[in-house]
Amino acid sequence: MEIVRRQQLKEKPAKGTALGFGHYFTDYMFTMKYTKEKGWHDAKVEPNEPKAFDLATSIFHYAQGIFEGMKAFRQPDGSIAVFRPEENWARMNRSATRMCIPNFPADVAQEGLETLLKLDKDWIPSEPGTALYIRPTIVATRVMLGVHASTEYLFFIILSPVGSYYAHGLEPTKLIVEDRYTRATIGGTGEAKCLGNYAASMKAGEEAEEKGFDQVLWLDANEKKYVEEVGSMNMFFVIGGEVVTPALVGSILPGITRKSCIQVLKDKGIPVSERRISIDEVIAAQQNGTLDEAFGTGTAAVISPVGLIRYRDKDYVIGGGKMGRITKMLYDTITGIQYGTAPDVYGWRRPVR
Ligand code: COI
Numbered sequence: 339m340e341i342v343r344r345q346q347l348k349e350k351p352a353k354g355t356a357l358g359f360g361h362y363f364t365d366y367m368f369t370m371k372y373t374k375e376k377g378w379h380d381a382k383v384e385p386n387e388p389k390a391f392d393l394a395t396s397i398f399h400y401a402q403g404i405f406e407g408m409k410a411f412r413q414p415d416g417s418i419a420v421f422r423p424e425e426n427w428a429r430m431n432r433s434a435t436r437m438c439i440p441n442f443p444a445d446v447a448q449e450g451l452e453t454l455l456k457l458d459k460d461w462i463p464s465e466p467g468t469a470l471y472i473r474p475t476i477v478a479t480r481v482m483l484g485v486h487a488s489t490e491y492l493f494f495i496i497l498s499p500v501g502s503y504y505a506h507g508l509e510p511t512k513l514i515v516e517d518r519y520t521r522a523t524i525g526g527t528g529e530a531k532c533l534g535n536y537a538a539s540m541k542a543g544e545e546a547e548e549k550g551f552d553q554v555l556w557l558d559a560n561e562k563k564y565v566e567e568v569g570s571m572n573m574f575f576v577i578g579g580e581v582v583t584p585a586l587v588g589s590i591l592p593g594i595t596r597k598s599c600i601q602v603l604k605d606k607g608i609p610v611s612e613r614r615i616s617i618d619e620v621i622a623a624q625q626n627g628t629l630d631e632a633f634g635t636g637t638a639a640v641i642s643p644v645g646l647i648r649y650r651d652k653d654y655v656i657g658g659g660k661m662g663r664i665t666k667m668l669y670d671t672i673t674g675i676q677y678g679t680a681p682d683v684y685g686w687r688r689p690v691r
Pocket of ligand 1: 636
């Protein structure tokens with residue numbers, strides 16, 4: 339893999355800085371280009387510096403682009419491990435297919451990522467709860483205003499040392515159920531990790547924040563009846579000892595943390611089902627005392643307890659507003675594997691050597 343070195347390294351955030359999410363970027367990035375003639379080519383690691391684009395570049399107009407989120411973790415012996423990267427590459431290629439973007443070679447992306455991580459390893463934070471967030475992205479780069487799939491693309495990976503996704507850390511989040519705006523519809527792009535899904539969620543997100551909520555809990559587009567996801571997290575509810583997560587009906591992102599949690603729950607013998615769950619069922623369970631826990635899962639959000647849900651102007655407190663037993667077990671199990679403090683019984687930790 340070609341490496342273009344920087345003349346001078348950037349200044350890193352001082353130890354102990356509250357990193358937040360996505361504010362700092364490392365010295366290097368991975369890039370690879372696509373043209374119809376050459377396919378994917380010119381894979382290299384180069385300095386992470388601004389790039390110039392013609393303003394008629396199609397990504398700016400029609401958002402033909404996709405991304406992923408993964409994390410690299412500092413291990414107790416100082417080495418680096420990435421959590422289930424092969425799952426992200428596979429999902430990214432599924433998103434690519436949905437968005438008319440040519441599939442990329444996952445082995446080249448993985449080699450690029452490992453080269454990048456080795457060069458930028460001093461950026462991986464070691465404070466508890468921190469990690470190096472990995473953002474692979476593909477954007478359409480043909481200079482053209484016709485509404486057609488581009489014939490040129492740029493694949494890039496940038497890295498950002500991060501702390502907690504939510505400003506309040508592991509404190510339970512407050513969600514507001516959205517029953518006017520829609521995130522995604524069946525047959526749309528909801529299960530692809532495409533740029534437009536996130537733009538479409540921002541109006542509801544801003545209004546939720548103005549009212550003091552962390553995130554929006556989306557319902558299905560047709561009936562505004564079934565719980566879908568949170569946009570940055572998949573949702574789980576613990577009702578009467580059963581863990582329920584919305585089934586992947588086509589408008590929900592197939593989360594890798596979600597999939598990992600389902601596996602852990604099954605292996606621990608805890609009943610878990612993927613099915614449609616209505617907001618009425620969630621509210622009824624809260625009212626009859628059987629809604630024990632609610633939590634969200636995601637790469638950025640990890641396992642985040644949900645302490646309160648507002649629906650139709652009424653607030654419903656969950657689990658006394660505290661992190662529940664199953665949420666804590668999943669948090670400990672998944673982060674134990676990620677940070678190398680627990681045995682990797684599933685082979686989910688990919689060491690970077
Ligand atoms: C992630 O968890 O990696 C996400 O992509 C969610 C969000 C930060 C966009």
